[in-house]
Amino acid sequence: MFCYSCGCHLSEHDFCTACGVDVSLYKKIVHASNMYYNEGLEKAGVRDLSGAIVSLRQSLKLNKNNIEARNLLGLVYFEMGEVVAALSEWVISKNLRSDKNIADVYIEMIQSNGSRLDSINQTIKKYNQALVYCIQESKDLAVIQLKKVLSLNPKFIRAHQLLALLYIESEEWDKAKRELNRCMDIDLNNITTLRYMRETELMLMPDETTKGIRRKNDDFVRYQSDNEIIIQPLNMKEQKRSGLASLVNIGIGLLIGLASMYFLVVPAVRSNVNSQAQEEILRIGNQLDAKSAEITDLNTRIETLDADNKKLTQELEGYVGADGTLSTIDSLFEAAYSYLETQDAQAAAEALESIAAEVDVATMSEEFKRLHQALLTTIGPELAVTYYNEARTAYNSEDYEIAIEKYTKAFYYDETNVDALFSLGNSYRRSGDTTKAIETYERVIELFEGTKSATSSRQYINSLSD
Amino acid sequence: MINFEEELKKFHPSLEIEDAEEAIYNQDLTDMADILVKMIKESEEPESKG
Numbered sequence: 001m002f003c004y005s006c007g008c009h010l011s012e013h014d015f016c017t018a019c020g021v022d023v024s025l026y027k028k029i030v031h032a033s034n035m036y037y038n039e040g041l042e043k044a045g046v047r048d049l050s051g052a053i054v055s056l057r058q059s060l061k062l063n064k065n066n067i068e069a070r071n072l073l074g075l076v077y078f079e080m081g082e083v084v085a086a087l088s089e090w091v092i093s094k095n096l097r098s099d100k101n102i103a104d105v106y107i108e109m110i111q112s113n114g115s116r117l118d119s120i121n122q123t124i125k126k127y128n129q130a131l132v133y134c135i136q137e138s139k140d141l142a143v144i145q146l147k148k149v150l151s152l153n154p155k156f157i158r159a160h161q162l163l164a165l166l167y168i169e170s171e172e173w174d175k176a177k178r179e180l181n182r183c184m185d186i187d188l189n190n191i192t193t194l195r196y197m198r199e200t201e202l203m204l205m206p207d208e209t210t211k212g213i214r215r216k217n218d219d220f221v222r223y224q225s226d227n228e229i230i231i232q233p234l235n236m237k238e239q240k241r242s243g244l245a246s247l248v249n250i251g252i253g254l255l256i257g258l259a260s261m262y263f264l265v266v267p268a269v270r271s272n273v274n275s276q277a278q279e280e281i282l283r284i285g286n287q288l289d290a291k292s293a294e295i296t297d298l299n300t301r302i303e304t305l306d307a308d309n310k311k312l313t314q315e316l317e318g319y320v321g322a323d324g325t326l327s328t329i330d331s332l333f334e335a336a337y338s339y340l341e342t343q344d345a346q347a348a349a350e351a352l353e354s355i356a357a358e359v360d361v362a363t364m365s366e367e368f369k370r371l372h373q374a375l376l377t378t379i380g381p382e383l384a385v386t387y388y389n390e391a392r393t394a395y396n397s398e399d400y401e402i403a404i405e406k407y408t409k410a411f412y413y414d415e416t417n418v419d420a421l422f423s424l425g426n427s428y429r430r431s432g433d434t435t436k437a438i439e440t441y442e443r444v445i446e447l448f449e450g451t452k453s454a455t456s457s458r459q460y461i462n463s464l465s466d
Numbered sequence: 467m468i469n470f471e472e473e474l475k476k477f478h479p480s481l482e483i484e485d486a487e488e489a490i491y492n493q494d495l496t497d498m499a500d501i502l503v504k505m506i507k508e509s510e511e512p513e514s515k516g
Contacts, residue, residue, distance in 0.1 A: 021506075025502055026503075029498050029502060030499070033498075061497055061498060062498045062499070064496075064499070065497075065499075082480070083483075084480065084481040084485075084486045084489075087483070088489055088493070091490055092490060092495070120483065121482060121483050124481070124482050124483070125482065127480050128479040128480060131477055131479055134477075135474065158480070161477075165468070165470065165474070165477075168470075169470045192476070195468070199467070199468050
């Protein structure tokens with residue numbers, strides 16, 4: 001301690017040993033200042049930062065040169081997120097004592113990190129902006145802004161309190177309480193925090209904090225948690241149960257279990273069995289349908305085969321005589337016998353034509369074909385001449401239908417007769433059947449190339465084609 | 467019951483770093499010791515004049 005008049009070091013006496021001024025009151029003031037500093041230090045030690053601020057300010061009011069008190073006050077401000085206030089105290093402290101001052105270290109710590117200083121400045125600006133939003137009734141924006149502030153500076157008590165106030169205003173009690181708890185983690189004895197906390201707890205659990213509110217006749221407790229109102233009944237005590245009652249209860253439980261089993265499990269099992277049976281029935285039904293379809297198909301085939309069989313039987317009956325021989329063979333034998341007996345070529349020819357109408361000679365047996373050919377060779381030339389003459393007569397009398405029939409037969413019995421074939425073509429042409437006429441002329445050209453008839457046929461084909 | 471409007475009035479804008487210098491200069495640092503010294507000096511002056 002130094003004399004306020006001459007600056008000399010003071011002794012235990014109540015006057016300055018150098019200049020002689022009375023320093024008793026001055027010493028008391030300095031001692032009171034130190035006492036407040038000690039008090040502030042103790043409060044800061046138990047995180048009663050608000051109380052510490054009061055004591056330290058008091059200390060500085062008594063003695064502005066109490067550097068320790070000023071530095072501690074700056075530190076307390078810094079802990080509460082009030083960085084500018086802290087810096088102010090440290091700067092004043094440094095000005096009062098420039099050497100061996102811890103404030104140097106604190107100032108250096110903040111100023112050396114540019115980004116941190118910038119972050120602090122941003123925090124302050126955002127907090128002020130949030131305050132403006134609150135005044136403008138833009139509470140949602142204020143909440144967003146304050147959340148940003150607290151993400152940058154989580155120890156900023158005023159921001160926590162303002163956010164809690166906004167939550168209280170919007171009746172979000174849980175959130176308000178969370179913010180206030182954070183405030184109390186930093187500063188235990190802040191009056192504003194305690195007041196908000198009391199209000200919040202009152203709203204969260206009114207029955208516990210205000211016992212007088214609940215009426216005696218109420219048989220339930222009602223309180224709000226988040227957005228739900230919880231109603232808890234009172235005077236609900238479980239009855240004491242004896243051993244017998246427990247056994248009865250176990251028995252009832254077993255009965256209920258069995259009943260559940262009967263009404264729930266058994267129907268499920270039955271249903272399962274029924275569904276399996278249904279599936280089996282369905283499978284068998286499908287197989288039955290397949291078999292039925294197969295039987296129907298086979299029956300259809302049987303019917304078709306029966307019809308074919310009947311048709312073929314009838315056809316065979318047409319060929320087979322009473323004694324089992326083929327009727328066509330009989331006809332051939334009869335024609336041969338008739339010609340040998342009577343030399344009647346016309347009758348034999350009719351018999352042969354009848355055979356040719358009934359069967360295809362080319363498909364018959366070799367013996368049949370030889371006999372048939374022998375008969376044709378024998379009676380053919382004679383018949384050809386006869387038919388040719390009859391055809392010419394008909395042609396001359398312009399009966400072209402008969403002429404066509406006869407010329408056809410004449411050529412049938414004598415395939416070397418070019419005149420018969422050529423005249424057949426002429427008959428077709430004269431009768432107006434141009435298609436048949438051209439076909440016949442083409443056959444003349446094909447079979448008798450180089451003959452006069454072939455040349456004439458070509459001319460007729462040309463004229464008919466035009 | 468907390469009145470939001472009334473409570474809001476208790477919150478004041480925070481000093482920005484640019485304003486810190488001015489705030490420091492304007493701070494009244496007069497303490498009890500200064501007042502005591504002043505009072506002693508004032509009380510001594512009439513005596514010396516008399």
